[in-house]
Ligand SMILES: Nc1nc2c(ncn2[C@@H]2O[C@H](COP(=O)(O)OP(=O)(O)OP(=O)(O)O)[C@@H](O)[C@H]2O)c(=O)[nH]1
């Protein structure tokens with residue numbers, strides 16, 4: 001059968017059923033090896049399954065023809081049929097995403113003219129982050145204030161790394177190019193205009209001297225309204241802070257209605273700080289109410305989807321991490337889902353998406369892609385992306401992806417850990433850490449990465465070990481185990497297992513075609529139900 005992959009394994013006599021086995025694998029499972037008693041050599045075998053040599057392309061589903069030696073051998077042959085997963089039909093794309101349920105939200109909420117104009121009034125990125133703008137280029141001067149001395153000097157990063165991140169952040173906005181950049185030493189961040197008067201004068205004349213600079217990005221969390229007004233007056237240019245830049249990126253990347261609603265909500269605190277006049281504030285309050293109600297409606301849909309997943313016993317794995325660490329790429333490496341395509345952009349992912357994948361034991365799980373975290377942006381902004389975080393909260397397992405090649409590896413990890421700690425994540429939710437991008441020369445050495453799984457999502461390295469760990473945790477927290485059965489061929493028991501677990505891998509006994517061997521991932525309740533129906537096997 002074309003879909004079958006062949007693996008020849010010589011095993012020692014650990015267990016009767018598996019005794020010295022020659023096995024044919026379906027293209028995407030090798031569940032035979034998940035039996036606990038065989039975990040040790042399962043690991044070794046599966047490692048070879050994923051290596052380049054064993055399947056040529058380095059991808060999970062590639063051709064397998066591997067030989068492992070385990071000493072004393074007997075050889076016997078099984079062939080596995082590919083199963084039709086009943087459950088798969090129960091959770092097609094519609095039930096995975098809120099996208100299709102979004103028509104319950106009135107589009108006019110998002111295209112409110114008054115707020116379009118208010119956005120302009122409030123000077124929020126009326127010229128950047130807008131998809132409708134043409135190829136016009138906006139030249140930006142990036143200024144990274146850096147406290148050089150004293151108690152408020154940061155020791156967890158450097159001015160250079162912050163400047164690099166600020167440049168990457170602003171350059172992510174469409175139509176923006178960085179004309180000049182500078183780390184500006186300051187005594188404190190609490191000064192009225194951030195910079196000392198001499199420094200400000202110098203920066204102002206630098207900006208005014210360049211025709212290409214139409215905007216100054218001061219990389220601080222959020223500037224006050226009075227600061228913006230004075231700084232814009234001094235520079236004669238628009239002034240942006242991190243909040244407005246991240247908002248612009250969010251606006252640009254938000255595709256689903258839910259993400260757009262969240263961005264609209266995230267804009268409000270920013271508008272509020274910049275508006276004067278009672279009317280505007282009342283309108284903002286009103287809008288906030290409507291946006292929250294709409295988001296609550298979608299949160300309801302999300303909750304139903306989660307319930308459906310729970311009912312269908314579909315385990316979920318949330319993939320979280322600092323922006324650009326490779327979350328989407330990792331999901332792509334695991335699931336081969338073309339929708340999960342990594343991009344070299346900050347905040348490329350804003351829409352929470354679920355991707356079907358399969359663990360080594362054959363169990364299907366959903367990998368949830370989430371919005372990345374970043375330092376120095378107000379929590380209101382991240383909080384408006386609650387849906388993403390909620391999906392992490394309700395997942396069975398969390399995978400924390402870290403960029404091993406980034407000089408700020410430690411700090412980025414700490415920021416994500418802090419954010420996760422602030423979520424009502426159940427204490428026993430396992431968090432598996434992944435050090436991604438180990439293919440790059442700049443990747444930290446193994447010793448510095450400690451217990452993290454060393455992975456290259458791009459090259460497919462380390463994925464198999466990671467998946468085994470994920471599988472162990474998923475099986476543990478969902479109370480599942482891999483069980484094996486030898487049952488009469490074509491029996492009701494087999495049909496029941498197929499229907500209930502949707503996961504039985506089966507092969508007919510060569511010597512005795514009346515018997516079929518099955519492996520199934522079952523919860524204790526499912527096993528009890530099996531025994532209730534058919535007695536102990
Ligand atoms: N060299 C190398 N590059 C990688 C690897 N994984 C991801 N990348 C690159 O890193 C960039 C970001 O990848 P994404 O998968 O979009 O990262 P993300 O964490 O989903 O980013 P956001 O959604 O923006 O938060 C892309 O250019 C990827 O090609 C890897 O293992 N090695």
Ligand SMILES: [Mg+2]
Pocket residue numbers: 327328329342348349369370
């Ligand atoms: Mg992404």
